[in-house]
Amino acid sequence: MTRIHSLFRRGGIPLLILLGFFLSSVLAEFLAPYRYDSVRFDLSYMPALWPSRHSGEWAVPVLKLKDPVLHRFERVPGQWVPVRFFCHGESYRWMGVIEGSRHLFCVDSPGRVAILGLDLFGRDLYSRLLYGIRFSFLLSISAVSLSFLIGILAGLFAGTTGGWADQLVMRLGEVFMAIPSLYLLMGIRAIFPPGLSATEVTLIMTGALAFVGWAGLARVVRGLAMSLREEDFVLAARSIGVAPFRLWTRHILPNMSYYLIVALTLSIPGFIVGESGLSFLGLGIPEPHPSLGNILAESQSLPAMKAAPWLLLSGMTIVGVVIVFNLLGDRLRDPDRMRRIP
Amino acid sequence: MIPRAFCSIALLLSGLLLFGAGGCSGSAREHWKVVPRANITGGQLVMDVVSDPRTFNPALASETTSTQILGYLFRGLTRISPHDGSVKPDLAKDWKVSQGGRRVVVHLLPGLLWSDGVPLDGRDVVFSFEKIYYNPSIATSVRSELLVEGKPVSVSLRDPLTVVFETSKPFAPLLESLGVEILPRHILEPIVDSGKFNQSWSVRENPSHIVGTGPFILAKYAPGQFVVLRRNPLYRPPLGISPSSGCTMPCLSKIVLRIVPNDTSSLIRFLTGKTDLFGVTPQQMAVLKPEQKHGAFRLMVRGPSLSESFVTFNENPRSPIAPWKLKWFRNRRFREAVAWSIDRTAMINIVLNGMGSPIPGPVPIAVRAFFNDRLPPYGHDPARARVLLKKAGFSYRGSRLYDGEGHRVIIILLTNTESPERIQMAQILQANLKDVGIKIRIVPLQFNMLATMVMSSYRWEMLLFGLTGVLDPHGDISVWKSSGFLHLWNPREAHPDQKWEAEIDQLFDQGATTMDPVQRKKIYDRWQEIAHRELPLIDLVTPDQITGVRKTLGGIHSTPLGGVVPHISQVFQSGVLSPA
Numbered sequence: 001m002t003r004i005h006s007l008f009r010r011g012g013i014p015l016l017i018l019l020g021f022f023l024s025s026v027l028a029e030f031l032a033p034y035r036y037d038s039v040r041f042d043l044s045y046m047p048a049l050w051p052s053r054h055s056g057e058w059a060v061p062v063l064k065l066k067d068p069v070l071h072r073f074e075r076v077p078g079q080w081v082p083v084r085f086f087c088h089g090e091s092y093r094w095m096g097v098i099e100g101s102r103h104l105f106c107v108d109s110p111g112r113v114a115i116l117g118l119d120l121f122g123r124d125l126y127s128r129l130l131y132g133i134r135f136s137f138l139l140s141i142s143a144v145s146l147s148f149l150i151g152i153l154a155g156l157f158a159g160t161t162g163g164w165a166d167q168l169v170m171r172l173g174e175v176f177m178a179i180p181s182l183y184l185l186m187g188i189r190a191i192f193p194p195g196l197s198a199t200e201v202t203l204i205m206t207g208a209l210a211f212v213g214w215a216g217l218a219r220v221v222r223g224l225a226m227s228l229r230e231e232d233f234v235l236a237a238r239s240i241g242v243a244p245f246r247l248w249t250r251h252i253l254p255n256m257s258y259y260l261i262v263a264l265t266l267s268i269p270g271f272i273v274g275e276s277g278l279s280f281l282g283l284g285i286p287e288p289h290p291s292l293g294n295i296l297a298e299s300q301s302l303p304a305m306k307a308a309p310w311l312l313l314s315g316m317t318i319v320g321v322v323i324v325f326n327l328l329g330d331r332l333r334d335p336d337r338m339r340r341i342p
Numbered sequence: 343m344i345p346r347a348f349c350s351i352a353l354l355l356s357g358l359l360l361f362g363a364g365g366c367s368g369s370a371r372e373h374w375k376v377v378p379r380a381n382i383t384g385g386q387l388v389m390d391v392v393s394d395p396r397t398f399n400p401a402l403a404s405e406t407t408s409t410q411i412l413g414y415l416f417r418g419l420t421r422i423s424p425h426d427g428s429v430k431p432d433l434a435k436d437w438k439v440s441q442g443g444r445r446v447v448v449h450l451l452p453g454l455l456w457s458d459g460v461p462l463d464g465r466d467v468v469f470s471f472e473k474i475y476y477n478p479s480i481a482t483s484v485r486s487e488l489l490v491e492g493k494p495v496s497v498s499l500r501d502p503l504t505v506v507f508e509t510s511k512p513f514a515p516l517l518e519s520l521g522v523e524i525l526p527r528h529i530l531e532p533i534v535d536s537g538k539f540n541q542s543w544s545v546r547e548n549p550s551h552i553v554g555t556g557p558f559i560l561a562k563y564a565p566g567q568f569v570v571l572r573r574n575p576l577y578r579p580p581l582g583i584s585p586s587s588g589c590t591m592p593c594l595s596k597i598v599l600r601i602v603p604n605d606t607s608s609l610i611r612f613l614t615g616k617t618d619l620f621g622v623t624p625q626q627m628a629v630l631k632p633e634q635k636h637g638a639f640r641l642m643v644r645g646p647s648l649s650e651s652f653v654t655f656n657e658n659p660r661s662p663i664a665p666w667k668l669k670w671f672r673n674r675r676f677r678e679a680v681a682w683s684i685d686r687t688a689m690i691n692i693v694l695n696g697m698g699s700p701i702p703g704p705v706p707i708a709v710r711a712f713f714n715d716r717l718p719p720y721g722h723d724p725a726r727a728r729v730l731l732k733k734a735g736f737s738y739r740g741s742r743l744y745d746g747e748g749h750r751v752i753i754i755l756l757t758n759t760e761s762p763e764r765i766q767m768a769q770i771l772q773a774n775l776k777d778v779g780i781k782i783r784i785v786p787l788q789f790n791m792l793a794t795m796v797m798s799s800y801r802w803e804m805l806l807f808g809l810t811g812v813l814d815p816h817g818d819i820s821v822w823k824s825s826g827f828l829h830l831w832n833p834r835e836a837h838p839d840q841k842w843e844a845e846i847d848q849l850f851d852q853g854a855t856t857m858d859p860v861q862r863k864k865i866y867d868r869w870q871e872i873a874h875r876e877l878p879l880i881d882l883v884t885p886d887q888i889t890g891v892r893k894t895l896g897g898i899h900s901t902p903l904g905g906v907v908p909h910i911s912q913v914f915q916s917g918v919l920s921p922a
Contacts, residue, residue: 039773041688068696069627120692121769197783282759282786287769301762302606303625 014328021321025134029092032127033106033113037288038090040112040122045071045308049114051083051107058083060111071307081111117310119298123288125310129317132290136321139206139291140271144264146210147271148217152260155221156248160229170222173215181212182277188212189283198289205284209271217263224256231255266329269322276318292318374615374638376893376917383589385915386596387895388617390608394565394601398552399543400523401474401482407599414571414597414910415554418521419448419467419505421580424904427711427813429517432580433462433524433555443512443857448520450503455576456526457559463502469527471497473534480539484522487515487817490854512855514862515816526553557592557911571597579911586897586912593897593914612890613637615919619906620890624697625763630890638893638919644900646699647887648706648811651767652879653680653755653804658832659839661800666749671803671831672840675734677877679727681720683778684771688722689883693766697888701881703870704818706811708902712863714870720880727778743779752781756795757806759786767882768806797833805830806882813903815866816854821879822869823850831878842876894918 008015024031040046042065051058062079066072089106093099107113115126158169176184188208196204228234234251242250253260272292278284279293280300287294292314298304299311379385395408400416403409421432431437437448454462475485476494488495490513498506509516529551533542543552549560557579558571573595585591600617602608612620613633622630622641630641655671656663670676686700705713728738735746743751755771757764765786772782782804787795795802807830812818820826824838824847838844846869853865873879889906891898897912907913 037773041685041692041770041773044692065691068691069624069631071628120766121773286784288772301625302609303628307628 010332011328012331014324014331017324018321018328021133021324022137025130025137026095028127028130028134029094029100030102031104032124032130033089033103034124034127035090035092036123036128036131036290038123038127040118043073043112043118043122044068044120046073046112046114046118046122047308048117048310049112051113054080060107060113062110063112079110081107083107083113116313117308119295119308119311120304121288125295125313128290128295129292129314132292132295132314133317133321135202135285135289135291136272136275136293136318139202139275140209140268143206143209143213143271143275144268146206147213147267148260148264150210151214151217152221152253154214155218156225156252158218159222159225160244160248160252162226166222170219173218176212176215181274184212185209185274185278186281186283189278198285201285205275205278209274212274213267213271217267220259220263221256224259225252228252228255262329262333265325265332269325272318272321272325372614373636373922374919375922376638377920378917379915382586382896382914382916383593384595385593385894386598387594387619387913387915388598388600389619390600390602390611390617391569392602392604392608395545395563395569397544398547398560398563399539400525401480401484402540402543404483411560411569411571411599412523413556414558415552415556415560416523416525417555417580418523419450420517420520422518422521422813422903424901424908427709427903429521430580430582432521434520435581437517439517439857443514443516444509446507446516446520447500448505448507450505451578451581452503454555454578456528456553456555457574457576458526458529458553459576460526460528460553462524462526462555464499464505465502466524466527467505468497468499469531470523470525471495473527473531474525474539475522477534477539479537480534487519488522490516512857514854514857515814518814524555529553558597561596566601568601569599571599577911579909583909583911586914589914592911594910597910612639615892618892618895618915622888622890623763624694624885624888627695627697627888636922639890640893642889642891642898642900642906643697644887644889644906645902646701646707646884648708648813648903649808649884650701650704650706650811650879651764651806651808651882651884652701653771653806653882654831654879655804656800656802656831657839657878658800661802663801663803664749666745666747667753667803670745670751673734674876675730676736677880679730679734679778680775680780681877681880682723682727682730683774683780684720684880684882685722685774686883688774689767689770692770693763694883694885697886698883699886701884703881704822704873704879705815705866705870706884709811709813711859712815712866714867716867717870717874722774724774724777731778738779741779742781750781751779752783753804754783754785754802755804755806756785756787756792756802758789758792760789761808763885764806764808771806796830797827800833815869816850819850819854822846822873840876842872846872892919 043063046063049060049063051060059080059082062076062081063073064076066074083105085105087103087106088101089103091099091101114124116129117125119125119128154169154173158166185208188211189204192204234247237247237251275284275291276293276296279291280297282297284293285291295311295314299308304311391407391410393407395411396405397403397408398412400412403412417432419432419434420429423430433450433454435449435451437446439446450464456462474480475482475488490509490511493510495516496508500506507516530539530542533539545563545565549562552560557574557577559574561572562570573592577592579591586593602611608620609626609629611617615637634641655677656668657672659668661668690696690698700719702719703714703717707713731743736743736751745751755768757768765784768784772784775782796805809821820828823829824832824835824843827833829835832839838847849865849869853862856862856865891906894915894917896914896916898906899908900906901908
């Protein structure tokens with residue numbers, strides 16, 4: 001309990017914001033009024049439409065397309081659809097497992113509530129952002145975990161063994177670091193055939209991101225391991241014959257955990273940006289599955305930006321998440337320095 | 343600390359917002375008005391092209407920038423009327439067709455000069471055909487259009503201004519084919535004889551060496567920057583083209599083609615008054631339409647374009663795809679069900695901004711002479727599609743479709759990444775087909791890779807693609823004849839694989855050798871009926887043709903087949919832009 005308390009005290013507001021993001025993306029099915037692929041071809045690029053009070057209840061007006069060229073809509077006179085709360089709406093499988101249809105709020109067709117506006121195919125941007133954040137979060141967290149696993153193992157192996165093994169692992173790591181990561185990612189993605197399912201693409205992206213990201217960490221872990229190797233308590237443990245694996249887990253790793261936690265929080269945003277970059281280039285998760293990158297990619301032409309500037313919100317979400325992660329990393333790394341600043 | 347952190351986030355976000363807002367209002371805010379010019383001769387026309395020309399040799403040019411530029415520099419014996427698609431004289435004065443269409447005698451306009459002052463006569467015509475277009479050692483893409491059943495047309499000189507064309511069989515599109523560029527014998531003959539023609543008139547050639555008969559001559563080419571064309575003072579306009587009032591043709595003294603990196607920069611340059619003519623895509627209408635008045639331009643909408651977009655299935659038994667999938671694709675009812683599932687109205691409203699129309703068949707509506715108007719269009723009727731699928735032996739488990747052998751219907755749809763419109767159409771198609779239980783996986787590929795997969799390895803299932811429409815159905819021969827290389831669903835067949843393909847082969851052979859227009863129409867009507875029933879290509883939608891025209895230009899008329907410029911030599915600059 002005290003540990004969690006201290007984590008919150010050290011993480012502060014950035015941690016709370018991130019937890020908020022995380023929770024809302026986990027609960028995307030419930031919080032989003034629509035599925036990520038629920039289209040309304042007649043409401044392409046409809047701007048945000050919030051519920052308002054109409055004859056004593058919350059409701060949204062029914063809109064219809066008036067001018068497809070300029071994406072203008074007009075109200076169908078006299079037609080309002082009430083907003084229901086904790087209601088049954090479009091059915092879903094929560095995290096792909098549990099079936100359900102309960103939503104925080106829903107509006108029956110032909111009405112359409114749009115918290116942030118709709119995209120080209122009339123899909124709800126708010127719903128897609130929630131699903132997209134989930135995808136980006138889960139993907140980058142699993143990629144970070146995988147890359148840390150590789151990085152820590154490689155670093156420990158190189159740092160504690162030394163000699164030719166050290167040379168081999170470190171030079172290999174340098175090769176990876178020398179290639180610009182986006183090109184490396186695109187190269188890895190291009191090895192696999194096109195036409196894979198969303199799950200397969202997700203696994204490949206996770207693997208690719210981890211594969212590209214391990215080297216920097218391995219290098220630092222190696223350095224830390226080399227210095228810890230010479231510490232008295234390690235020498236003592238070795239002199240009484242502690243096995244190498246136990247030496248790693250009991251004596252070396254715990255002593256670098258402070259660094260690892262900070263490195264973890266600071267590298268997640270890198271992975272989020274990497275994922276977004278791949279999806280933006282069309283190499284990421286295939287449509288209609290949303291990720292922050294491919295929602296942003298929808299707004300890359302001048303006409304799209306003009307017709308639906310709200311699509312840029314996904315870019316702002318990326319920036320926001322990255323900033324919050326960095327703030328969290330800063331706080332965890334150096335809590336005293338942060339506290340001293342008025 | 344908290345306020346500080348929030349401040350930085352807020353600052354960054356607001357910065358982004360401002361940037362975003364700047365992006366969306368990025369269209370020009372300059373207001374222009376048109377000040378008339380005192381003398382309308384000697385103006386200039388500025389346009390953008392999105393790539394460098396590859397060659398200045400008309401026989402070797404195939405990509406659009408080269409052909410556009412060379413269209414101003416060279417002429418053929420005939421030209422196509424932009425108003426109705428009929429054949430009109432260009433370098434020719436007139437012609438006479440005899441022997442049931444097997445002989446055409448062409449008389450040249452007297453007094454024609456090349457742009458270097460040398461007179462043009464029949465020897466240039468004979469040279470162009472015999473030494474260039476029919477020369478097997480020259481890599482020209484035009485040759486296939488000039489062959490009648492694989493054999494060249496015999497070209498002979500009767501007198502300096504009369505050329506006789508003879509074919510072994512009547513060939514209906516012959517007059518249209520005579521529109522190929524005539525090239526100067528006095529310059530190119532030594533080059534052809536020395537075997538260097540394939541490298542001649544490259545983009546590195548000195549502009550003054552490129553000699554033509556067109557209204558303009560090449561003045562300067564700066565790679566990656568611009569191409570400048572100057573008025574050809576020795577130009578003699580074709581019969582039937584009268585000058586715009588107050589100037590001798592060509593009225594313009596200069597055409598400037600700026601090379602820009604992409605369509606968006608071209609759009610911005612048009613909005614900011616830097617160019618005079620701009621081919622508008624329907625998506626760009628949302629940006630351009632509100633700016634018409636301030637930008638001093640008008641948007642001319644000319645009805646459906648000739649370009650086709652369609653989906654097609656791999657029906658090729660030689661392809662390495664799963665045998666059960668091939669069975670679906672070769673099933674006519676399955677294809678018909680797909681045709682009924684497509685919501686073309688949504689495609690028009692979403693992909694084409696409401697500016698387009700569904701394609702009824704292989705002949706564009708604009709080509710009145712051959713369009714078969716008796717065929718009912720395919721609408722959006724998922725219920726009918728489901729019934730058809732059940733009739734075709736498919737069944738539903740829940741909302742998912744399975745075939746008779748128990749395979750779930752999942753299809754990989756290829757399209758090319760270069761076209762965002764096609765990817766959007768594919769996404770609508772994906773949602774439409776999901777409604778009838780078919781799962782589509784979209785794979786956008788780069789064009790070259792796509793072409794390899796479709797045309798040589800045959801490793802594909804479903805394709806969303808487009809082709810440029812043609813004025814004479816004979817131009818579609820490579821798509822529809824079973825031996826054609828663009829016969830996408832089963833390319834280069836040794837023998838027609840299905841009965842209806844054999845009938846289409848026969849119809850195209852007949853169509854090429856029948857001279858009577860009524861009879862030809864009947865032949866191609868029958869072809870359209872078969873195409874409509876068998877659906878090897880399931881047609882989607884075509885955008886409206888829209889051109890943005892600066893109000894400083896004159897001699898501009900909307901034509902159904904040839905854009906807004908009926909003839910470039912009639913265009914003049916009536917005014918200049920000035921800030922309002």
